[in-house]
Amino acid sequence: MQEKNKEQQVLIDGSRLIIESMARAGADAFIGYPITPANLLYAYGSQRMSIMLPAPDEITTLQWMSGLAVTGKIPITATSFPGFALMVETINMAYMMELPMVIILVQRLGPATGTATCGAQGDLLLLKGMMSGGHPLPVLATSNFEDCWKLSEKAVNMAVELRTPVVLLTSKEEVMTQKSFNMGLLDDIKPVERKFYNKDCDYKPYGAEGLVPDFLPVTQNKHQVRINASTHDQRGILQHSSDEALNNTRRLENKVNESVKDYNYYEHDHQEGAQDLVISYGISSAAAIDAVDRMRKQGRKISLLIPKTLIPTPVEYKKIIKKYSKTVIAEENINNQLGQLLFGVERPENIRFVEGLGKMITPEEILKEVEK
Amino acid sequence: MSTQFLNTSSLPYCKGCGHDMIAKHSTKAMESLGLSALDVVMITDIGCHGIIDKCLNTHTVHGLHGRSPALGAGISFGIENPDKKVVVFIGDGGATIGLQHIMEAARLNLNMTIVLHNNMLYGMTGGQTSGLTPKGFATTTSYDGNPLSGYDICALAHTAGAAHVSRVLGVGDISEKFVNAFKTDGFSLIEVIEICPSYGVKLNPKRKLTEIVESSGREIGEWTNQRPAYKFTQTQKTNDLLSKVSTIKADFKHNLKEPLSVVLSGSAGEGVQLAAAMLSKAAMRSGLDVTQKGSYPVTVGVGFSTAELNLSPEKINFHGINIPDVAIITSTDGLNHNKKRIGHMQKGVLYIDSSLEVPDTGAEVIKYDFRSLGAKNAALASIVLFAVKSQIINHESIFKTIEEEAAGKKLPVDKIKKTLGI
Ligand SMILES: Cc1ncc(C[n+]2csc(CCOP(=O)(O)OP(=O)(O)O)c2C)c(N)n1
Ligand code: SF4
Numbered sequence: 001m002q003e004k005n006k007e008q009q010v011l012i013d014g015s016r017l018i019i020e021s022m023a024r025a026g027a028d029a030f031i032g033y034p035i036t037p038a039n040l041l042y043a044y045g046s047q048r049m050s051i052m053l054p055a056p057d058e059i060t061t062l063q064w065m066s067g068l069a070v071t072g073k074i075p076i077t078a079t080s081f082p083g084f085a086l087m088v089e090t091i092n093m094a095y096m097m098e099l100p101m102v103i104i105l106v107q108r109l110g111p112a113t114g115t116a117t118c119g120a121q122g123d124l125l126l127l128k129g130m131m132s133g134g135h136p137l138p139v140l141a142t143s144n145f146e147d148c149w150k151l152s153e154k155a156v157n158m159a160v161e162l163r164t165p166v167v168l169l170t171s172k173e174e175v176m177t178q179k180s181f182n183m184g185l186l187d188d189i190k191p192v193e194r195k196f197y198n199k200d201c202d203y204k205p206y207g208a209e210g211l212v213p214d215f216l217p218v219t220q221n222k223h224q225v226r227i228n229a230s231t232h233d234q235r236g237i238l239q240h241s242s243d244e245a246l247n248n249t250r251r252l253e254n255k256v257n258e259s260v261k262d263y264n265y266y267e268h269d270h271q272e273g274a275q276d277l278v279i280s281y282g283i284s285s286a287a288a289i290d291a292v293d294r295m296r297k298q299g300r301k302i303s304l305l306i307p308k309t310l311i312p313t314p315v316e317y318k319k320i321i322k323k324y325s326k327t328v329i330a331e332e333n334i335n336n337q338l339g340q341l342l343f344g345v346e347r348p349e350n351i352r353f354v355e356g357l358g359k360m361i362t363p364e365e366i367l368k369e370v371e372k
Numbered sequence: 373m374s375t376q377f378l379n380t381s382s383l384p385y386c387k388g389c390g391h392d393m394i395a396k397h398s399t400k401a402m403e404s405l406g407l408s409a410l411d412v413v414m415i416t417d418i419g420c421h422g423i424i425d426k427c428l429n430t431h432t433v434h435g436l437h438g439r440s441p442a443l444g445a446g447i448s449f450g451i452e453n454p455d456k457k458v459v460v461f462i463g464d465g466g467a468t469i470g471l472q473h474i475m476e477a478a479r480l481n482l483n484m485t486i487v488l489h490n491n492m493l494y495g496m497t498g499g500q501t502s503g504l505t506p507k508g509f510a511t512t513t514s515y516d517g518n519p520l521s522g523y524d525i526c527a528l529a530h531t532a533g534a535a536h537v538s539r540v541l542g543v544g545d546i547s548e549k550f551v552n553a554f555k556t557d558g559f560s561l562i563e564v565i566e567i568c569p570s571y572g573v574k575l576n577p578k579r580k581l582t583e584i585v586e587s588s589g590r591e592i593g594e595w596t597n598q599r600p601a602y603k604f605t606q607t608q609k610t611n612d613l614l615s616k617v618s619t620i621k622a623d624f625k626h627n628l629k630e631p632l633s634v635v636l637s638g639s640a641g642e643g644v645q646l647a648a649a650m651l652s653k654a655a656m657r658s659g660l661d662v663t664q665k666g667s668y669p670v671t672v673g674v675g676f677s678t679a680e681l682n683l684s685p686e687k688i689n690f691h692g693i694n695i696p697d698v699a700i701i702t703s704t705d706g707l708n709h710n711k712k713r714i715g716h717m718q719k720g721v722l723y724i725d726s727s728l729e730v731p732d733t734g735a736e737v738i739k740y741d742f743r744s745l746g747a748k749n750a751a752l753a754s755i756v757l758f759a760v761k762s763q764i765i766n767h768e769s770i771f772k773t774i775e776e777e778a779a780g781k782k783l784p785v786d787k788i789k790k791t792l793g794i
Pocket of ligand 1: 418419420421422436437462463464465466467489491493494495496497502
């Protein structure tokens, strides 16, 4: 990695940063199926990863990734809603099997095929509700190029350290737009440390001392490995609903919820004396930053919160919101998915929403809502 | 009695279920090949046959209904040791829903064996018709017999490229048949025709397996393709995606006080995106912050090609452009794509090819015969003219960028300089 150096200006897109970051963090396989706006990620993935396989569809994509993960690889893929929809059952499988992998979800305008070349932020509640049983699937959302670098690394770390699929949530405008960027500011990335079970006594694939069981690939001949997506006990043997097996399912939930302590990413730019708070994540956070900037220049006191860990949802977000008399959430959908994630269907009166459909939310729209 | 591969002889199936003999004879074959239990990774599908896991001493992977061939393929890709065996247990139901996965593994000739438990119906869910149920065979969703023929899975896998395919009657000791499948270099599929006493026998009393197979027109046999097993081929790789991106030093100055949004638009194939990249990089050389994105129809080779750029002396966050400060239009396609926003411009500048009709706009209009330099050069000429007229960046920064970044593209720099008089 280059020295930190202010002079390293480049014209670059977020896709390149994401793939390079994940590769340095230890991801070694990219399984691809083409879909706009994730094609740049596919192109870079195929140039960079030591294993690149073109799958015939997105169900296969996730199954191949799962198989590779069973052999000890760290696979990644990139897709958009139509492909992601096909992956849902297998992501549940990989979650239950406790296999590390990262799925980069590039949001575009839906429903269905919608508009392939138009950005959106419409998939958060799908991610929130896609695990049968309502269990939390980790979701990290990038909001700028620094995140494309840092959070991508964290997504790989999280996947390996928690033995789970992780979604890196982004959107069309974030991964396809070229921007001038100072690469000299990028931190070094080290490959994630993989600790395989190395004791002599019997191996239990789901017998965790803490919340995350030791992993062992099927490539070795020392211990029997049983990987299971059906309800199972600690040895990985199918059970209907034994206490041990149900406790295992509870552990999956707890494992991810507890992890929020270690993977709690957000930016809170608090201004002393501010009564109002703007919240935005992903692509809309750039407009939020500009809006807050302008209001401050005009002498208005205002704070900003950019959540990055979306699931599991850190309790800090609601604590921060409580400090302000009014909060404006900006995200590119028409149903305020982040608001629903935080408050359910009935948003408190003092939580306002700036929507967007088929176009990026502008700083002016956020400004107007704050000043109302 | 347990064996090296099975930890019990009482397997969890209904009495007389054909799955029982498949489990016993396939593991007997593994033993006779000298494999040890942990040499084998067994991937089991969802269905009655798939509940065998707990009885196996091999590695076991139990996934989703129909997806085990793809899961097994993933494992096969990841296993570098050729002595390891990847074996998939699947039913005719799983083979129906996951047909594509079997075809793909056969096409690639992946090192793995699929053991297809064809009891001609969905056992676990109550005896319904599957895609492999033979014509005339009665099921709980077709009491008078299936009106249609089932897939000939052996023919399909064979034509897809499987190294070894066989159809076997699940009668007597068939372990030798499994040996042939397991010792194949590449992909093998063994379809065992067997019966489910709980549904198959009840609904088709007195019918014999041999007669069912014969009357459905299927043959018992082996089919092979002489082709090498799948090998992962490395394509050209880079070990650093960032090393390919050139760093840009600010060796020119700019005259920009406020952020400026620019839309450059023309026709596909006329170098619009390349010209936009040259402008972006020239602006960066001049010390400006830049964003650039392209839009074009899904059929990238025809119609408009538009680039949206933001240039700013300060860090750019929001990069959306609604009404631009500057519009540069070099063709009819470009004009049509941007007519509306040009109409909304109250100020700013419109650079437009003189062959085009100037739309109603509040922008200052600068006409130039960009296309006289050739359609392919119009976009490039237009950004040079923009630099010359606006004085925001030095046009030399564009030529320097071309020299360093697009030398191989043979862009007509001299011609543009001459025509524009610079
Ligand atoms: C996606 C999905 N669809 C449906 C099912 C329900 N299901 C479970 S087992 C099964 C059929 C099994 O039949 P087969 O594969 O022939 O195996 P057998 O039970 O006969 O051994 C089905 C449809 C499922 N588990 N998953
Ligand atoms: S229901 Fe049929 S297929 Fe399932 S175990 Fe019983 S006999 Fe075998």
